[in-house]
Amino acid sequence: MMTATLADGRRVEILRLGKGEPLLYLHGLADVHSVLPPEEPPAALTLLGATREVVAPAHPGYEGTEDLGPHADPEDYAFHLLDVLDLLGLDAVDVIGASFGGWLAAELALRHPNRVRRLVLVNPLGLQVPGAQPGLFFGAAAPRGIGGFAEVRSMLFADSSSTVATATLPDEMSRERQLRWFGGLAGAARLGWRGPELRNPKLRGRLRRITAPALVLWGERDRISPVAHAREWEKRLPDAELVLVPDAGHSLPLERPDVTTDWIVSYLAHPSRL
Numbered sequence: 001m002m003t004a005t006l007a008d009g010r011r012v013e014i015l016r017l018g019k020g021e022p023l024l025y026l027h028g029l030a031d032v033h034s035v036l037p038p039e040e041p042p043a044a045l046t047l048l049g050a051t052r053e054v055v056a057p058a059h060p061g062y063e064g065t066e067d068l069g070p071h072a073d074p075e076d077y078a079f080h081l082l083d084v085l086d087l088l089g090l091d092a093v094d095v096i097g098a099s100f101g102g103w104l105a106a107e108l109a110l111r112h113p114n115r116v117r118r119l120v121l122v123n124p125l126g127l128q129v130p131g132a133q134p135g136l137f138f139g140a141a142a143p144r145g146i147g148g149f150a151e152v153r154s155m156l157f158a159d160s161s162s163t164v165a166t167a168t169l170p171d172e173m174s175r176e177r178q179l180r181w182f183g184g185l186a187g188a189a190r191l192g193w194r195g196p197e198l199r200n201p202k203l204r205g206r207l208r209r210i211t212a213p214a215l216v217l218w219g220e221r222d223r224i225s226p227v228a229h230a231r232e233w234e235k236r237l238p239d240a241e242l243v244l245v246p247d248a249g250h251s252l253p254l255e256r257p258d259v260t261t262d263w264i265v266s267y268l269a270h271p272s273r274l
Helices: 043-048 074-088 100-111 137-141 150-156 163-168 175-192 203-209 227-236 257-269
Strands: 002-007 010-017 022-026 053-057 093-098 116-122 214-219 240-245
Touching: 002 074, 010 074, 022 043, 022 074, 022 100, 043 053, 043 257, 074 100, 093 100, 100 116, 100 203, 116 257, 137 150, 137 175, 150 163, 203 227, 214 227, 214 257, 227 240, 240 257
Parallel strands: 022 053, 022 093, 093 116, 116 214, 214 240
Antiparallel strands: 002 010, 010 053
16 A cells, blocks of 8 residues: 655655564665556565565655755665654654665664564665675666666676566667656665765764664675675674675676575564564
8 A cells, every 4th residue: 555644844755565563665666656656566575464564655855755965875764764663653663775775774773772672674775895896887887778678787786687687677668668667766866866876974874773683685796785795794884694695796686685584584573682
């Protein structure tokens, strides 16, 4: 079910599916609310919805949600998520953050630790790691006319010619889908465009303040953030478990929804994580 509501006076679009204990899902660059329409959520979300109620708000600037203005910083995004949690009546909640949403989940968790019970980060963006040069996503995602979307698919997927990659970002895309995709890119660029791209140089030194136990899931063939970034998340978070998934890239919930969901469900059900 898709609903639109107001959080601190700003319009927010929220997808909800499944039943049970709420689970906050913060979406990524190629995900629900982005290139995928709400009525076709990633398979991982549908699988998670069989175990919990998945609550997935669109990030500021994405379709259906007002942006935070040109000067918004990571703290503004954290406060926005706090407003969303207050609106939904969610006190301490399990949070899954994928890609861009993983960055925002970390910014929320380090500032408001009492609101994040357990944390699952799936190929999160956000870290600047010395000596581990990230791929430049926005350059690859720029419109290429008749060139199609092969370059950006190669950034997002381990196999850019796979069925899931070409179905997510087909070279021949409807106008409606293009507007959703490029509109979402504009939403991500509001925070992530200024250098270093899709990184907060201060975040690496602040991860020690996150008190929630964390599972870090990482597609080993991520071309936006290499595996060295995964190791840094594991090292800097006080209580983290790292799982590397072979033959998967940045869009792990799309490429390997079964593996992604199995790890998440298993981790959140672990008695020591309650």
